[in-house]
Amino acid sequence: MRILVTRRWPQAVEKALADKFDVTFNSDDKPLSKNDLVKAMGEFDVLCPTVSDAIDAEVIAGGDRVRLIANYGVGFDHIDIAAAKAKGIAVSNTPGVLTDATADLALTLMLMATRRAGEGERQLRAGKWTGWGPTHMVGSALNGKVLGCIGFGRIGQATAARAHHGFGMKVAYYARREMPQASEVDGTFYPDLAELLAVSDVVSLHIPGGAETANLIDAAALAAMKRGSYLINTARGGVVDHEALAEALRSGQLAGAGLDVYPAEPQVPECLLGLENVVLLPHLGSANAETREAMGMRALANVEAFAAGEPLPDPVA
Ligand code: DGY
Numbered sequence: 001m002r003i004l005v006t007r008r009w010p011q012a013v014e015k016a017l018a019d020k021f022d023v024t025f026n027s028d029d030k031p032l033s034k035n036d037l038v039k040a041m042g043e044f045d046v047l048c049p050t051v052s053d054a055i056d057a058e059v060i061a062g063g064d065r066v067r068l069i070a071n072y073g074v075g076f077d078h079i080d081i082a083a084a085k086a087k088g089i090a091v092s093n094t095p096g097v098l099t100d101a102t103a104d105l106a107l108t109l110m111l112m113a114t115r116r117a118g119e120g121e122r123q124l125r126a127g128k129w130t131g132w133g134p135t136h137m138v139g140s141a142l143n144g145k146v147l148g149c150i151g152f153g154r155i156g157q158a159t160a161a162r163a164h165h166g167f168g169m170k171v172a173y174y175a176r177r178e179m180p181q182a183s184e185v186d187g188t189f190y191p192d193l194a195e196l197l198a199v200s201d202v203v204s205l206h207i208p209g210g211a212e213t214a215n216l217i218d219a220a221a222l223a224a225m226k227r228g229s230y231l232i233n234t235a236r237g238g239v240v241d242h243e244a245l246a247e248a249l250r251s252g253q254l255a256g257a258g259l260d261v262y263p264a265e266p267q268v269p270e271c272l273l274g275l276e277n278v279v280l281l282p283h284l285g286s287a288n289a290e291t292r293e294a295m296g297m298r299a300l301a302n303v304e305a306f307a308a309g310e311p312l313p314d315p316v317a
Contacts, residue, residue: 001307004044006032006053009072010289013296021303038062046070046303049079051283052265057083068306070299071316073286074098077209077236081317091317092302096154097294098286103158105285106204106234109258110147110163112279113230114202115139116256119276140201140230140255143168148200150174150193150216151235152182156206160185163202172196197224202232209236219244228255234285237262246271249278260285 003021005014008029017023024044026032031052032040040047042063049055050072060083069084069091076093084091112118116139123129123137147163149156152173163169164185171187173179174196178189190196193216197203203225207213217231218241225231231254233240242263248254249272258279262268265283272278286295302312 001046002044003046003048003303004040005048006037007050007072009048009296010293012293013300016297016300017303021307034059041066046306048072048299048303051075051078053078055079055084060084060087060089068092068303068312070302070306072295072299075208075236076316077238085317089317090306090312090315092299092306092312092314093316094295094298095314097298098291099154099158101288101291102155102234102285103162104288105260105281106155106159106206106232107162107166109232109234109260109279109281110142110202110204110230113232113256113258113277114142116277118279122276140228142202144170145201146170146172146199148172148174148190148196148203149187149206150196150203151206151208152179152187153206155234156204157181157185159204159206160187169202172199193221194224197221198226200229201226202230204232205235205239207235207239209238213239215239215241217241217245219247222248222253225254227253230255231257233258234260237265242269243271245278246275249275 001021003023005023005025007026014025037053037059042065044066046068047066048070055078057080060080066089069079069089071093074093074095079091081091116137120137147169149160152175160171164171171185172190173182173187174190174193216239222244245257249257256277260281261283268280302314305312
């Protein structure tokens with residue numbers, strides 16, 4: 001069984017894979033071209049991509065050998081699941097293991113945006129800090145404020161738990177249905193998105209990317225948010241209309257935003273780069289050593305199950 005791993009993975013995972021299988025690694029870690037991915041479909045049995053690989057219908061049509069796409073990561077909107085399914089290709093992901101890391105990063109962004117941490121650091125490094133002052137770079141408190149989670153799966157719940165138990169925030173959430181887990185954070189269910197937006201001081205996105213959620217946070221949604229509130233996105237960039245967000249940040253409709261994800265990574269929407277009140281991180285949600293290793297081991301578990309002819313632990317198609 002031939003396996004292609006499209007990017008460098010943590011050393012321990014690469015070793016565990018290489019001990020068991022015939023694996024081709026990407027030692028220089030340069031993202032593969034579309035052409036390379038198309039060719040790989042005819043040359044390997046298992047493809048192990050990441051969010052940085054667009055596994056679209058054209059790639060999937062590239063060859064008939066791949067039978068499993070074992071994604072390194074929980075989100076899979078970069079894979080055309082319908083096209084894979086139509087060819088009988090199984091797809092797996094790595095849920096659960098990156099919940100805490102991503103929730104930690106949502107709180108990082110929340111604190112950075114509300115306490116103006118990026119702005120303050122830029123001022124200091126530029127030699128423009130003139131000293132402590134009662135009105136210098138005053139931000140906004142989290143205690144007692146309402147966190148509105150859009151999506152209340154594992155990561156939404158973990159973010160709400162940190163915000164509620166750690167920072168004294170009240171929790172509201174928008175989801176398809178009421179969730180019993182919300183009682184742990186005394187969370188209030190809002191079946192209507194505009195109502196959730198209207199009551200939240202900080203809105204945090206925890207929904208998958210893809211066609212169903214594209215531009216969910218558009219100009220109308222931003223206008224429905226409380227004036228002076230904050231938007232946090234650790235989910236997928238395509239969920240937000242960034243031109244509309246930039247306008248809301250310029251006009252003061254939003255006091256700030258914290259973003260970790262963008263629609264066409266690694267490009268960052270030009271309209272955001274000159275704004276002081278947005279924190280911009282380079283897709284770091286799962287980026288701690290323990291999590292990245294656990295993600296790889298989870299992908300490996302799916303490959304092993306596939307090789308043994310057993311049901312995949314984490315099937316998505
Ligand atoms: C995920 O797992 O979806 C992260 O965003 C990294 O891919």
